[in-house]
Amino acid sequence: MRSSFFKAAFTAASLFALGGCAGNPLVGTWVATQNSGGLNGTITLTLSGDGSASSVVQITGGEVMGTQITCTGAGVMNAGYRWTSTATTIAVTGTPMCSGSVTCMVAGMSTEINCAAMMGMGMSNNQLENAMYTLSNNNNTLSISSTSGGMTSMFSFTRRM
Numbered sequence: 001m002r003s004s005f006f007k008a009a010f011t012a013a014s015l016f017a018l019g020g021c022a023g024n025p026l027v028g029t030w031v032a033t034q035n036s037g038g039l040n041g042t043i044t045l046t047l048s049g050d051g052s053a054s055s056v057v058q059i060t061g062g063e064v065m066g067t068q069i070t071c072t073g074a075g076v077m078n079a080g081y082r083w084t085s086t087a088t089t090i091a092v093t094g095t096p097m098c099s100g101s102v103t104c105m106v107a108g109m110s111t112e113i114n115c116a117a118m119m120g121m122g123m124s125n126n127q128l129e130n131a132m133y134t135l136s137n138n139n140n141t142l143s144i145s146s147t148s149g150g151m152t153s154m155f156s157f158t159r160r161m
Helices: 002-016
Strands: 028-036 039-047 052-064 067-085 089-093 097-106 109-114 131-136 141-148 151-159
Touching: 039 067, 039 151, 052 097, 067 109
Parallel strands: none
Antiparallel strands: 028 039, 028 151, 039 052, 052 067, 067 089, 067 097, 089 131, 097 109, 131 141, 141 151
């Protein structure tokens, strides 16, 4: 139930922990709402003008098979990425440092979602070399598409004002 959400969230976070240079329209903070497997959350991606990038995956809760889930915590953050882009592609390099966690209550039981719980659920940097992106809505909507292992992942982010 939660693994599909985390896989989607970390895939998006990895995809968007990408970078470039100052003056690049991708530079900024981007937020995507993620709903998967009954869980709700957000992915916040920051692409800095110096080519560094970070992402935060926050899970707020949801409902799975009729059971309410509530989550609290700062989220899981990955920092230490480097990003570059062309007019249509985005690529990521680096070894991110992960920190933080989210605690979810499911049927009276507490479950911590941290870096270890999310390991292996994202995409590796070399899978991001051919990620395609488009900007729309006056450069305020960022859509990214990446195909790896025959599966295509698509995400839509909104620029945080």
